[in-house]
Amino acid sequence: MPPVDPSTLSGIPAPLWFIQAFRIIGFVLHSIPMHLWLAGLPIVLLLYMIGGRNGSICAKRLFKQFPIIMALGINLGVVPLLFIQSVWYKAFYPSTILLAVHWLSILFLLIIAYYGLYYCSFQSENPKKRWTILAGLGTSLCLLAIALIFSSVYTFMALPSAWGTVYEKTSLSGAVSGMGTYWRDPILYVRLGGIIGLGFITFAFWVAFDALVLNQTEEEEEPAEVEQSEKKGSGSSASSAPLASKMSKKEKKKLRKMQDLTEEEELAELEAMEREENEAAAKTSKKSAPKKRRGYQAWAFTLASCLGWIGVLIASAALWYQYYQFLPMDDPGLAFLNQSPWKYLPMAVLGSLALPILVLTLGSWRMLSKKIFAAGIILSEFTILGLFASTRQIIQNGQLSGYLDINTFGIAVEWSPLIVFLVVFAVAICLIWKMIRQMANA
Ligand code: HEM
Numbered sequence: 503m504p505p506v507d508p509s510t511l512s513g514i515p516a517p518l519w520f521i522q523a524f525r526i527i528g529f530v531l532h533s534i535p536m537h538l539w540l541a542g543l544p545i546v547l548l549l550y551m552i553g554g555r556n557g558s559i560c561a562k563r564l565f566k567q568f569p570i571i572m573a574l575g576i577n578l579g580v581v582p583l584l585f586i587q588s589v590w591y592k593a594f595y596p597s598t599i600l601l602a603v604h605w606l607s608i609l610f611l612l613i614i615a616y617y618g619l620y621y622c623s624f625q626s627e628n629p630k631k632r633w634t635i636l637a638g639l640g641t642s643l644c645l646l647a648i649a650l651i652f653s654s655v656y657t658f659m660a661l662p663s664a665w666g667t668v669y670e671k672t673s674l675s676g677a678v679s680g681m682g683t684y685w686r687d688p689i690l691y692v693r694l695g696g697i698i699g700l701g702f703i704t705f706a707f708w709v710a711f712d713a714l715v716l717n718q719t720e721e722e723e724e725p726a727e728v729e730q731s732e733k734k735g736s737g738s739s740a741s742s743a744p745l746a747s748k749m750s751k752k753e754k755k756k757l758r759k760m761q762d763l764t765e766e767e768e769l770a771e772l773e774a775m776e777r778e779e780n781e782a783a784a785k786t787s788k789k790s791a792p793k794k795r796r797g798y799q800a801w802a803f804t805l806a807s808c809l810g811w812i813g814v815l816i817a818s819a820a821l822w823y824q825y826y827q828f829l830p831m832d833d834p835g836l837a838f839l840n841q842s843p844w845k846y847l848p849m850a851v852l853g854s855l856a857l858p859i860l861v862l863t864l865g866s867w868r869m870l871s872k873k874i875f876a877a878g879i880i881l882s883e884f885t886i887l888g889l890f891a892s893t894r895q896i897i898q899n900g901q902l903s904g905y906l907d908i909n910t911f912g913i914a915v916e917w918s919p920l921i922v923f924l925v926v927f928a929v930a931i932c933l934i935w936k937m938i939r940q941m942a943n944a
Contacts, residue, residue, distance in 0.1 A: 503662035506592050506906050513914030514589050521585050524927075526895055528581030530887040533697075534704055535575030539568065539619070540649050541701025542708065545809065547638045550631065556801040563712060565626035565634075568619045570937055576612070577930070590659075592906050597659040600668050602680025604651050611651075615644040653694040658684040660898045662905040689828040692820050699817025700890060703858045706809035707879045710865060713802035715876055803866035810858040818855050821848070821890075835903040839896075847896065851889045857882035 514521060542564065550561035586594050598605045618641030625634040658664060668682035684690070825848035829836060838844050861878040864870050870878060899908060 503665060503905050505904060508907070508910040508912065511592070511911060513912035514908075515914065515916040516588075516920050517913060517915070518589070518908060518911065521589050522895060525582045525585040526888070526891045528578065528583075528585060529891045529894075530884065531578040532575060532582060533700070533887050533891070534883070535571045535578065536649075537697070537701035537704035538564075538571050538708055539575065539615075539645055541698050541813075542705035543568070543619075543638060543642045543645065545702075545705060547635060547642065550626075550638070551635060556798050559798050560709065560802060560805070562626045563717065565622045567712075569616075569623050572616055572619055574934060574937060578934075581927075589908055589911065590902070590906070593659050593662065593902055596662075596665055598655060599678055599680060600665055600672070600682040601655055601658060601684060602678075602682075604683060605655060608648050608651055611644040611648050615641045615648070618644065649694060649697065650690075653690045653697070654684045656898075657687055657690040657693060660901040661687075662902070689824065692824045692828055695820035696817055696824055696890075699813050699815070699820050700886065702809050702813025702816060703855075703886065704813075704883060706806040706813055706858060706862060707883050709802050709809065710806035710862060711876065711879050713799045713806075714865075714872060714879075717798070717802075800866075803862070807859075807862040807866045810862040814855045814859055818852055821851060825851075825893075829897065830901075833901060833904075835900040836897065838900060844896065847889070847893045851886070851893050854882075854886045854889050857885060 546561045546564045546568075549557035550565070553561060618637045621637045622634050622641065625637070628634065658668075664684065664687075668684065669678065672679045672682045829839070831837075831840065839848070861870075861875070861882050865875040865878070902908075
């Protein structure tokens, strides 16, 4: 594609650093809820199906939170979209128009996914799990398809050299049909692999944060099983009838003997039997009842550190491949990535992946106070995603520079929309905080 002549373009409405910073902030804020539904939902379904008592507590909490998380994620996705359209429109529109059918199918897939999440949220307490599981699976597949389309579109957007081929293949007598696809480039799957790995990390942080901060419910004592056995042992004489049915041979023999006893003696005999029964029940319940069941919080922290490890392994492998194996380093626009200080940025992303291991492991070992643990989770998450989103942005600028060099764009600051945007953004952040508190009470 011939390069765009910046003099033919109208000036951008705010300083470039400001627009890039808010695109990156917007993408980071969009990524957190997006990670939760992309990587988190399949894990929640697994916990719902086979997670045991704590797993189902976790699954039901997340199912109830997902509609709010989806609302947040969609609204936060609009932020970077606005900034992409204000500066990168010469790349964004041609690429999305060539892939229009796929791009617009996101809307239909999203509507199905949204209803699916609501269904799971409403039905999460229903003991009949089949339809909830099916709805959850369908929703997860829709969200995975949307994520694939997003990765395909943003990989294609940064490769103007590939647009011509798709145009030739799909244009109808010169008109763009929008039927183009871009699935053959392996980098888009590695890219999505990196995002799914980061998704596991975000979900791990969220499970820990939810158990630490949002979950207000008291830790339950040992569940009813033991009580049951106790109840069984301590039946009053009125309830001896059922006791008789469960009597061992030895006891039945004793009972026959009792028929000859006076009432007092019989009572004393019964009490002795009950005492024996209780001791036996207590012994068995202690033996049979699983070790004192761990509280939900301890379980959630352990789950979080396991998921954190899985996420770090997936993300570090995928991002390493993306940065050092698949990126076309012969592209002159990316040559700067071999020079300092830029060459340290991908390394910093990979290095920051140590944070979840550190924070989640120390947290699950109860070596951090509640405040430090919560702060560690928030700081690590924003550090990892901030570095990832900045590297992603700089790489995209580099790939586009041969066609669209944004550093040469003129600036024509429009203060009124800029001030309105900043005010609305500040209000939105307050609203988001309110929604998260809402979740705490959900
Ligand atoms: C209407 C709702 C949504 C909007 C407005 C939206 C907007 C965006 C925008 C603007 C970006 C690129 C940000 C940038 O490059 O700076 C993005 C990236 C992404 N979005 Fe969304 N999004 C939405 C819903 C979703 C959904 C439902 C998913 C499903 C999982 C999703 C997955 C992704 C992924 C995976 C990326 C990164 C693609 C890549 O770079 O490889 N988004 N989204």
